[in-house]
Amino acid sequence: MRVCVSFVFDFPFKNPIEPNNFKTNSLMFSTRTLPLLPFILFLSTGGCQPEPYSQGEVLYKYHCENCHMEDGSGLGKLIPPLDSSRLTLSDPVKLVCLIRNGLPVNKLTGQQMPANLKLNEVEMTNLVNFLGSKYASNPQTVIVPEVKKMLAGCQTD
Amino acid sequence: MKNILRFTEISLISFLVLTGCGNEPHRLPYLGNLEMKGSDTLYHTVPDITLTDQDSQTYRISTLDNKIILADFFFTSCPSICPKVKKQMLRLYERYKDDDRVVMISHTIDQRHDSVAVLNRYAHNLGVDTDKWKFVTGEKDSIFYLADQYFVSVIEDPLAPAGFDHSGRIILVDKARRVRGFCEGTDPESVTAFFDTIDKLLKDEYQ
Numbered sequence: 001m002r003v004c005v006s007f008v009f010d011f012p013f014k015n016p017i018e019p020n021n022f023k024t025n026s027l028m029f030s031t032r033t034l035p036l037l038p039f040i041l042f043l044s045t046g047g048c049q050p051e052p053y054s055q056g057e058v059l060y061k062y063h064c065e066n067c068h069m070e071d072g073s074g075l076g077k078l079i080p081p082l083d084s085s086r087l088t089l090s091d092p093v094k095l096v097c098l099i100r101n102g103l104p105v106n107k108l109t110g111q112q113m114p115a116n117l118k119l120n121e122v123e124m125t126n127l128v129n130f131l132g133s134k135y136a137s138n139p140q141t142v143i144v145p146e147v148k149k150m151l152a153g154c155q156t157d
Numbered sequence: 158m159k160n161i162l163r164f165t166e167i168s169l170i171s172f173l174v175l176t177g178c179g180n181e182p183h184r185l186p187y188l189g190n191l192e193m194k195g196s197d198t199l200y201h202t203v204p205d206i207t208l209t210d211q212d213s214q215t216y217r218i219s220t221l222d223n224k225i226i227l228a229d230f231f232f233t234s235c236p237s238i239c240p241k242v243k244k245q246m247l248r249l250y251e252r253y254k255d256d257d258r259v260v261m262i263s264h265t266i267d268q269r270h271d272s273v274a275v276l277n278r279y280a281h282n283l284g285v286d287t288d289k290w291k292f293v294t295g296e297k298d299s300i301f302y303l304a305d306q307y308f309v310s311v312i313e314d315p316l317a318p319a320g321f322d323h324s325g326r327i328i329l330v331d332k333a334r335r336v337r338g339f340c341e342g343t344d345p346e347s348v349t350a351f352f353d354t355i356d357k358l359l360k361d362e363y364q
Contacts, residue, residue, distance in 0.1 A: 073244075
């Protein structure tokens with residue numbers, strides 16, 4: 001974290017446009033640096049930490065990305081995009097069971113969503129939180145014991 | 158010392174100028190083995206096998222008049238790489254859909270499941286014009302042989318997801334059915350570079 005902070009404060013000095021024009025005292029408050037403030041704040045908070053739900057992202061790559069694509073855009077009418085399924089993505093109970101059981105063959109498209117029986121409750125939690133944070137309009141964070149209950153409640157045919 | 162530098166500079170510049178002007182413009186390679194017949198060179202060509210398209214019509218690439226082909230091999234129930242390759246095929250489709258010199262052909266490698274009706278539904282749901290982009294099936298042996306001739310590996314493997322192991326290559330074939338290039342359909346960057354290859358072939362073939 002210290003590396004990041006020093007980087008943040010070093011940054012204006014390395015401005016390639018006017019390298020000699022900065023004064024250390026007025027640095028953070030000058031009108032010139034004001035527009036940079038959001039960027040500096042971003043660097044000092046999110047920019048230095050790993051992405052939230054990074055395991056969820058890895059799981060998404062491995063289990064979902066081949067069909068739903070890296071950006072969640074899906075494929076025509078064959079594979080639905082994730083951002084249009086906001087309702088399901090906002091409701092972790094539905095989402096957990098959807099991922100666990102998949103979907104039967106859709107008569108209109110002939111496509112089906114495969115079940116994911118190998119994901120354990122920790123992986124499922126990370127995946128659901130990642131999906132929620134990225135695509136849900138109203139993301140709800142879940143914890144492992146909740147997901148364990150949800151999984152137990154999923155009806156398998 | 159100054160003279161030596163001067164001399165190197167001049168010779169380097171003239172070398173660059175001479176070689177730059179002397180060469181023919183770079184052409185795309187012909188992929189596959191060459192055969193010599195007398196004084197003629199025979200290039201590898203893709204066989205003209207009778208196929209059936211998504212509308213139950215007979216389809217032969219020899220009937221394509223004056224067109225270049227973009228081909229891939231897939232199956233509709235494929236859970237692994239096919240959707241990604243199809244996404245990239247869609248990019249190619251969008252780019253060349255108004256260019257009558259280009260046709261696209263997707264061959265199914267799962268003839269048991271992918272009937273004509275299934276292929277038709279797939280094309281419809283993908284939302285593409287089937288005059289431009291054909292979805293074809295045929296005898297299993299023919300299609301597997303065809304894939305081999307297109308340099309795409311297709312293997313039936315009970316251990317693979319949904320029973321097939323296959324490569325996601327997209328193949329570029331010229332008007333004379335010679336293979337002139339390919340890209341990896343699973344890699345968007347490879348497909349972006351492929352745009353240039355296709356444009357180059359179009360330029361060479363339709364001067």
